[in-house]
Amino acid sequence: MSDAEALDAYSRVVSTVAATVSPHVASVSLGRGGGSAVVFDSEHHKVHLLTNAHVVGEQRAGRATFTDGTEAGFRVVGTDPLSDLAVLAVEGGHGELPPSATLGNADELIVGQLVVAIGSPLGFSGSVTAGVVSALGRALPVTQGRAARVIEDVIQTDAALNPGNSGGALADSAGRVVGINTAVAGFGLGLAVPVNPTTRRIIDTLLVEGRVRRxxxxxxxxxxxxxxxxxxxxxxxxxxxxxxxxxxxxxxxxxxxxxxxxxxxxxxxxxxxxxxxxxxxxxxxxxxxxxxxxxxxxxxxxxxxxxxxxx
CATH class of the missing domain: 2.30.42.10 (PDZ domain)
Incomplete structure (x- = not known):
């Protein structure tokens, strides 16, 4: 395969993932702050979005804007600062909202694998960057109450992330969401909370109880x-x-x-x-x-x- 053909193949993968995942990613605004969020559940006339706990902060409601221009209000169902995850709920009656994105399993990722980040950096919704999984199993320091702790098994990627990307999707080459972008650690370095059986359990608990007891x-x-x-x-x-x-x-x-x-x-x-x-x-x-x-x-x-x- 020539360099041009390889580049074309790479571009096709990235553009296909972007077209698949972007409709499920919203720009969210809460008070004076904001970020991104991903639709992960659209059952029973209600749409749930996944974002970062630090994007939500102490806010209890806000507005989501999807890439097609659709807007909807949401309430915060629950937050878990220790995993930096939060669940939002959009009630029915807001017109046609996108279905759920397909969730993958970050436990199956390998270093060097292609990933695509989609979010709303600096307020530009539907922005797409691509890179690779740079490392796995990183730890991200967070604060819960007065105590400093760490989020374990964070994904490190060189896909460019900027303020506003937090809460957006990190997807694999099959268009499956394998992470929720959570922080910009430095130039050329981004981190994402993995989507795996442990975090799915956290998400399910937030949906039902609004918090996670540990x-x-x-x-x-x-x-x-x-x-x-x-x-x-x-x-x-x-x-x-x-x-x-x-x-x-x-x-x-x-x-x-x-x-x-x-x-x-x-x-x-x-x-x-x-x-x-x-x-x-x-x-x-x-x-x-x-x-x-x-x-x-x-x-x-x-x-x-x-x-x-x-x-």
Whole structure:
């Protein structure tokens, strides 16, 4: 394939994705601020949009403008600052609104894969930029209440993002929305919250309850390899090395220690912080969770009872 043919093929993919996804992306205005949002649910005469929690802020209502010029008011159904996601609802009676975009699974992305960002940077609705997945598993610092935390497993891309892109779609070459653009980290660097089973669970909870209750263990860790003999015996190559145990927290009360290598939580394998966070939702608050760690070459089981994460 010649360079010209390759460029034509690339252009066709980007233009096809843009044509597929753009109608589902709106420019949103709330008070003095704004950003973008993506239609992800259009059942029962109601349209729901997904955007960033930081785009919404403390506002409870606003207006959405779609690429065809259609405008509609919306209310904020719920926000989750810890994942930087928010759900908006447009009631019926606003004319023809677009159907849902197709959601993909960011867990299937690979570094170097083509992605297309669509949003309303600087107020220019329906703007399209393209690039690749630059890295996966990044962490994005956020603030929840008075506490600083991080959003895990953020997608890094070199697709150009500017103010106003936040809340817009990051789509793969098949036109599936795999991320919600969330921040401009620096020149030539953008980040997006992944759309995957964990964030879908968050979205479903926001739809029903308007907020996400999370459990808290009080442990900070980094991925760490298991010794060869343990990896061979368990079939698990890595765990989570504990680097900090919060004094007085559930993990400390359970006897977890700095240097422990966590293998399982709730009898489910753990290899990174996301592996624990996937389990720390409302249903485990106050429920003892079995935690298996490797300590000084020996397997140790403890039971930690998560408390509710304060806002």
């Amino acid at each position: 459990a808290y263990l009080g442990v900070v860790g980094v991925p760490g390899p298991l010794p060869d003999d343990v990896a061979e015996r368990t079939g698990q190559p890595a765990g989570l090395r504990v680097v900090e145990v919060v004094s007085g927290g559930p993990a400390a009360r359970a006897g977890l220690r700095r240097g422990d290598l966590v293998l399982t939580v709730g009898r489910k394998r753990v290899a990174d912080a996301q592996g624990i966070q996937r389990q720390l939702f409302a249903e485990v608050i106050g429920t003892p969770l079995a935690v298996t760690v490797l300590r000084n070459g020996a397997m140790v089981d403890v039971f930690a009872t998560p408390t509710e994460l304060a806002g």
